[in-house]
Amino acid sequence: MTQREQQRLRTRAAILRIAAEEFERRGYAATALSEIAGRLGVTKGTVYFHFPTKSAVALAVVDSYFARWRELLEEIERRGLTGVGALRWLSAEVAASYREDPGTRAPLRLMREAEVVDTDLPTPFLPWIEVATRHVRQAQERGEMRRELDAGQAAWQIVAGFFGVEEVSWQLTRGSDLVERVEAMWDLLLPGLAGPAGN
């Protein structure tokens, strides 16, 4: 790769990082490409060289989020995690990344604001519910969760609980208590998922 190509990749990554911060903080409609260029200290033309429209930036921000998500799923495989262990590890990793990098929240906000983004974005939550359903089934096979549970419904509630915790933690403490709150969520949910002891 030439030096110029490397520089271009760095600029592209910097645009995406700053765009994610702005989308997260101000939302899609209130963010302008000129502000992103201004914060980066480059011309608007440089931003347009990489992304023809604001919606193209939004789509790239969401895409990079899903790339990170796929990495986490591969890491679960490598670690040999299943069932409750996989679910707790995954939720703790996502919580830590939300806390440490506000830009990580941007894709979620963008997907919620899909109405005003002029491009198709993936439906939020569905991929997470699908993955959680698989791990709930494993947990049932391992006797960690009740067999009578509807795995899809339980997974739906786990994902909803996680995002509720993430949202409230963000609004009240900018995520500083998120990791502990997610742990507390599991402590509260597991008795209902596991059923009476010895079941």
Next chain:
Amino acid sequence: MTQREQQRLRTRAAILRIAAEEFERRGYAATALSEIAGRLGVTKGTVYFHFPTKSAVALAVVDSYFARWRELLEEIERRGLTGVGALRWLSAEVAASYREDPGTRAPLRLMREAEVVDTDLPTPFLPWIEVATRHVRQAQERGEMRRELDAGQAAWQIVAGFFGVEEVSWQLTRGSDLVERVEAMWDLLLPGLAGPAGN
């Protein structure tokens, strides 16, 4: 009240109803007072007669939400509900209102978008956590929840769970399954809140 005054109140209420729908659907930044006037079939001047700025409309939408919230709390008193019964009733009522009237969601979105609204809005979630804490304490006194629970922490989780369920239901089904999902949330949470049977 003169006929003209009655007409003004009706117009004000109609502006708030349409504004809530637009704020909910498109967010604060993407909503223009001229669109609200257009949908109502009145001039922009009529909207300005009632609300000098867009942020004044946003604040009035949030205020009317809190007025409705206070009514619900009074209704709990009138019905003599306490503890788990009060929490379940309250969450079912709020779920039903979210499902039936999309405008009810607008204040929550506005409070989350506070960064771009040019006026101070109340912090979301705190009033609900406060009310839930009171009912968790009652539930502990009545033996419906474990005494070792930290009431404030349990209330935080209940409120977060509710809003997570609300959000996912909204994104995936426009709230059509919200009431059942909130019921299912309680079924899942209560064993963890109540502790081992006979405790």
